Amino acid sequence: MSVSIDDIKKLKELTGIGLTDAKKALVEAEGDFDKALEVLRKKGVTKAEKKGDRETRSGIIESYVHSDRIGVVVEVNCETDFVARLPEFKEFAHQMAMQIAAMSPKYSTMEDIPADVMNAKKKELLESDSLKSKPAEMAEKIVEGQLKKHFAEQVLAEQVFVLDDSKTVEQRIKEQIAQNGENVRISQFRRIELGVTE
Secondary structure, three states: OOOOHHHHHHHHHHHOOOHHHHHHHHHHOOOOHHHHHHHHHHHOOOHHHHHOOOOOOEEEEEEEEEOOOEEEEEEEEEOOHHHHOOHHHHHHHHHHHHHHHHHOOOEOOHHHOOHHHHHHHHHHHHOOHHHHOOOHHHHHHHHHHHHHHHHOOOEHHHOEOOOOOOOEHHHHHHHHHHHHOOOOEEEEEEEEEOOEOO
């Protein structure tokens, strides 16, 4: 089974694994990129995900102003000052500020949504007429998907990445983790729009 060299490189960049492992995963998945990525995730081989639990005590504050009407300040963390000073890390932080300016997320990750907000929406969905007749276990699974879909545009990590709509912001973060070899986290941000108050 022959696989595309571009797919091999893309899988390597996204996961941080070696070229040989990336090719092997694609061959096993019969050339299906998404399937290969999923297989690697299930095996827990992706370096980006392994690094995801490490502490992020360094980083930078990046700002971005769009047309003098929208301003963003974002804190992007990494593990060391060395990585924080790299031009590509600064560029990544700038991309995140642009993303926030364009897409106006409320939360950084799904875990950052306050429990009362999440529970209120979950209750509302569970009480909908379409789910009342479903078994409780099935209704829970359906609601899980609906919650993710409902909050997708409000959660930075779940949004489509504005500079490349073939990936999500979470995938872009994982690429940065693989590139720098350190955990990366968007810990907080503020977005101000002229004439708009919350």
